Amino acid sequence: MITVTGATGNIGRTLLELLAGAGEEVRAVSRRDRPEGAPDGLGWARTDLGTAAGLRPALEGTRALFLLLGGELNSHGEDPAVLLRAVADAGVERVVLVSSQVAATRPDAASHARLRDFEAAVRAAGPDFTVLRPGGFASNAFAWAESVRTRHTVLAPFGDVALPVVDPADIAGVAARALLEDGHAGRTYELTGPETISPRRQTEVLARALGEEVSFVELSREQAHAHLARFMPEEVIGGTLDVLGVPLPEELRISPDVEAVLGRPAAPFAAWVERNLPAFR
Numbered sequence: 178m179i180t181v182t183g184a185t186g187n188i189g190r191t192l193l194e195l196l197a198g199a200g201e202e203v204r205a206v207s208r209r210d211r212p213e214g215a216p217d218g219l220g221w222a223r224t225d226l227g228t229a230a231g232l233r234p235a236l237e238g239t240r241a242l243f244l245l246l247g248g249e250l251n252s253h254g255e256d257p258a259v260l261l262r263a264v265a266d267a268g269v270e271r272v273v274l275v276s277s278q279v280a281a282t283r284p285d286a287a288s289h290a291r292l293r294d295f296e297a298a299v300r301a302a303g304p305d306f307t308v309l310r311p312g313g314f315a316s317n318a319f320a321w322a323e324s325v326r327t328r329h330t331v332l333a334p335f336g337d338v339a340l341p342v343v344d345p346a347d348i349a350g351v352a353a354r355a356l357l358e359d360g361h362a363g364r365t366y367e368l369t370g371p372e373t374i375s376p377r378r379q380t381e382v383l384a385r386a387l388g389e390e391v392s393f394v395e396l397s398r399e400q401a402h403a404h405l406a407r408f409m410p411e412e413v414i415g416g417t418l419d420v421l422g423v424p425l426p427e428e429l430r431i432s433p434d435v436e437a438v439l440g441r442p443a444a445p446f447a448a449w450v451e452r453n454l455p456a457f458r
Contacts (some may be wrong), residue, residue, distance in 0.1 A: 178238045179356055180204045182226060183245030187316045188275065191349035192243060193219060199357060206235045227254025229263035236267035241356045242304075245275045246295060257295045261302035271305045271362070273355045275348065278312045278367060279420060282427045288413040305362035307355040312369045312428065313420070315342045315449040318379060325391055325457045331380040332394045334401035335422040339373035341431045344444040346452075351438045366434040371443040373429060379446055383457060386450045398422065 179196055183189040184205035196203045197219065204220035225231035236242070242264060254260070264272060276296050280289045299306045321331045348368055355361040374382075377393050384391035396404070398418055405414045420428060435443035450457075 187345035241271040257298035261298040333376040336395040339375040341369035
């Protein structure tokens with residue numbers, strides 16, 4: 178049995194398909210009910226992953242665990258060491274944790290402190306582990322979907338700052354390999370796309386795929402801060418804008434790890450757009 182947390186998210190949905198397609202017995206865990214279109218034959222558990230008591234029932238019979246922080250896992254909950262002891266006590270042999278590039282590039286960032294604690298707990302718990310550190314997600318462009326549909330406009334800060342955004346499907350592909358195959362234990366993979374791309378250039382890619390004009394409007398840092406404050410904790414906003422606006426050299430680096438694991442180049446932003454174009458129409 179492979180248990181997948183974050184099963185309804187951008188990574189989890191693809192990972193479920195990959196594991197089910199490989200003939201694995203899979204249990205999906207999320208805070209929401211089973212969505213329409215989920216692969217047939219899956220077990221589905223809705224539980225509070227922020228406590229060891231809530232986590233234990235989802236781990237029964239689990240050989241490998243995909244651990245993605247979200248909701249109660251990321252914002253609060255028990256000490257990660259307590260949660261990972263529950264994982265080890267359940268007999269889980271392999272853990273694949275989705276962390277973040279920022280956990281390494283900005284080790285003092287308060288916004289990623291819990292991720293760093295989870296990394297430390299996974300390394301100390303006992304089961305084999307693999308840590309995935311993706312950069313920015315191509316799927317963050319979903320935030321532009323409504324303005325593209327209704328106004329043919331993308332609004333974003335730092336229009337000409339280019340970062341190597343990664344397709345969540347590539348993260349899922351690497352996670353599937355680490356869950357299914359030997360040879361990944363103890364490894365930390367930095368996951369990026371194959372090229373750096375700016376918000377202005379992303380807008381051009383969207384426009385070309387849609388076959389219609391899409392305007393780019395650059396927000397000031399203050400405007401972007403006000404927008405993010407509607408759904409993001411204040412302590413996270415500053416660090417997010419720092420990465421987007423003043424990335425460190427390590428955050429600009431194109432990593433070879435996706436290609437090394439999957440045996441093919443990482444997918445460009447344009448490929449993500451083609452798969453998700455209906456969201457912008």
